[in-house]
Amino acid sequence: xxxxxxxxxxxxxxxxxxxxxxxxxxxxxxxxxxxxxxxxxxxxxxxxxxxxxxxxxxxxxxxxxxxxxxxxxxxxxxxxxxxxxxxxxxxxxxxxxxxxxxxxxxxxxxxxxxxxxxxxxxxxxxxxxxxxxxxxxxxxxxxxxxxxxxxxxxxxxx
Amino acid sequence: xxxxxxxxxxxxxxxxxxxxxxxxxxxxxxxxxxxxxxxxxxxxxxxxxxxxxxxxxxxxxxxxxxxxxxxxxxxxxxxxxxxxxxxxxxxxxxxxxxxxxxxxxxxxxxxxxxxxxxxxxxxxxxxxxxxxxxxxxxxxxxxxxxxxxxxxxxxxxxxxxxxxxxxxxxxxxxxxxxxxxxxxxxxxxxxxxxxxxxxxxxxxxxxxxxxxxxxxxxxxxxxxxxxxxxxxxxxxxxxxxxxxxxxxxxxxxxxxxxxxxxxxxxxxxxxxxxxxxxxxx
Numbered sequence: 096x097x098x099x100x101x102x103x104x105x106x107x108x109x110x111x112x113x114x115x116x117x118x119x120x121x122x123x124x125x126x127x128x129x130x131x132x133x134x135x136x137x138x139x140x141x142x143x144x145x146x147x148x149x150x151x152x153x154x155x156x157x158x159x160x161x162x163x164x165x166x167x168x169x170x171x172x173x174x175x176x177x178x179x180x181x182x183x184x185x186x187x188x189x190x191x192x193x194x195x196x197x198x199x200x201x202x203x204x205x206x207x208x209x210x211x212x213x214x215x216x217x218x219x220x221x222x223x224x225x226x227x228x229x230x231x232x233x234x235x236x237x238x239x240x241x242x243x244x245x246x247x248x249x250x251x252x253x
Numbered sequence: 254x255x256x257x258x259x260x261x262x263x264x265x266x267x268x269x270x271x272x273x274x275x276x277x278x279x280x281x282x283x284x285x286x287x288x289x290x291x292x293x294x295x296x297x298x299x300x301x302x303x304x305x306x307x308x309x310x311x312x313x314x315x316x317x318x319x320x321x322x323x324x325x326x327x328x329x330x331x332x333x334x335x336x337x338x339x340x341x342x343x344x345x346x347x348x349x350x351x352x353x354x355x356x357x358x359x360x361x362x363x364x365x366x367x368x369x370x371x372x373x374x375x376x377x378x379x380x381x382x383x384x385x386x387x388x389x390x391x392x393x394x395x396x397x398x399x400x401x402x403x404x405x406x407x408x409x410x411x412x413x414x415x416x417x418x419x420x421x422x423x424x425x426x427x428x429x430x431x432x433x434x435x436x437x438x439x440x441x442x443x444x445x446x447x448x449x450x451x452x453x454x455x456x457x458x459x460x461x462x463x464x465x466x467x468x469x470x471x472x473x474x475x476x477x478x479x480x481x482x483x484x485x486x487x488x489x490x491x492x493x494x495x496x497x498x499x500x501x502x503x504x505x506x507x508x509x510x511x512x513x514x515x516x517x518x519x520x521x522x523x524x525x526x527x528x529x530x531x532x533x534x
Contacts, residue, residue: 151463155463157463158462158463159462159463169464170461170463170464171461171463172460172461172462172463173460173461174457174460174461174462198447205448205452205456205457207445207446207447207448208447215443215444215445215447216441216442216443216444216447216501217443217444217501217502218444218445218500218501218502219444219445219497219499219500219501219502219503220502221500222497222498222500223497224493224496224497224501224502224503225502226502227445227502235445235446
């Protein structure tokens with residue numbers, strides 16, 4: 096476990112060396128669960144964010160949340176609150192914090208932490224049931240995907 | 254600000270949780286065997302649940318109906334195959350199951366008490382492990398593979414003759430440490446999604462998770478015939494699928510971990526009727 100944490104941190108440094116603006120999952124600065132700074136340094140694309148939120152293979156947020164704007168995507172879950180109006184209830188920094196790691200804002204939340212790479216019990220290699228490979232293990236969503244999702248959530252006004 | 258938004262979020266959580274309740278329906282098999290599909294939670298889970306409910310209550314009308322009559326229950330085809338196996342001599346001793354146990358009906362009640370502590374094995378064993386013990390030790394036959402067709406069909410046959418009897422696994426005495434281990438596994442948040450069995454089946458049953466209507470994840474109905482893969486499915490295979498869905502490294506069917514988890518999950522259904530082979534989607 097310790098070894099995989101160290102390699103994950105090392106991988107994080109390597110990534111940040113390439114894209115100078117990107118903040119590694121292990122280096123995000125949470126203040127009361129919120130994150131002010133863009134994770135990628137590049138403005139989010141709300142249209143792509145909309146796709147990520149509805150896509151089973153990406154955010155799959157609708158597995159747990161209903162979103163009226165995504166009525167074209169079948170089957171929305173009801174585990175979490177409806178996301179309609181999320182852009183009014185929360186600031187951009189709050190939304191970034193929630194999507195990156197909701198468990199800081201909401202203690203023990205059932206919501207997965209989308210920008211986190213360590214501290215898991217028996218992490219797997221996606222949905223294969225096999226152990227994760229520490230060399231390639233990354234967060235559920237990339238920095239830019241988080242920014243895209245946040246940019247989309249901001250547009251959800253009642 | 255934080256307190257305000259928190260309050261709004263809390264209000265939303267309570268109002269949007271349109272609890273898709275389990276149906277209000279009764280299961281009577283073949284017009285004679287009454288199945289207890291909901292009952293007061295046993296004492297050891299009463300801090301978490303008031304009532305325990307069979308997965309049957311969370312399935313659609315058509316799926317539920319198939320289980321009310323053995324002629325409509327595709328799981329019974331596999332039970333019939335196992336009934337033949339029961340009479341078939343195998344292995345170096347030239348014995349069949351019936352050589353030692355008489356007819357299948359004489360096993361009524363057995364399924365309801367497994368997994369249980371075995372003096373001979375010195376540990377908690379599942380029904381499949383006990384069956385294999387008979388095969389290797391008494392028949393001189395090969396062990397069946399865990400949750401594979403021979404084993405799961407026989408488990409379904411043994412379940413079918415116990416239908417209507419209350420699940421009643423022992424959790425104390427020599428079984429206690431295994432039960433505790435199973436309980437710990439049940440509440441451990443695994444995988445990259447960090448979800449425990451309890452997150453889905455205790456905190457969220459009745460709700461939709463994408464297209465799935467979450468049940469309490471009870472195992473009184475196992476083995477289950479799934480419309481999805483048109484065969485009987487074992488408890489450990491189901492556990493494996495659920496753990497995999499948390500993006501975790503799973504345990505193997507037949508592993509000590511899944512034996513412990515099976516005992517614990519079975520105990521959460523003490524008082525529900527044995528129902529297998531049941532039908533699920």
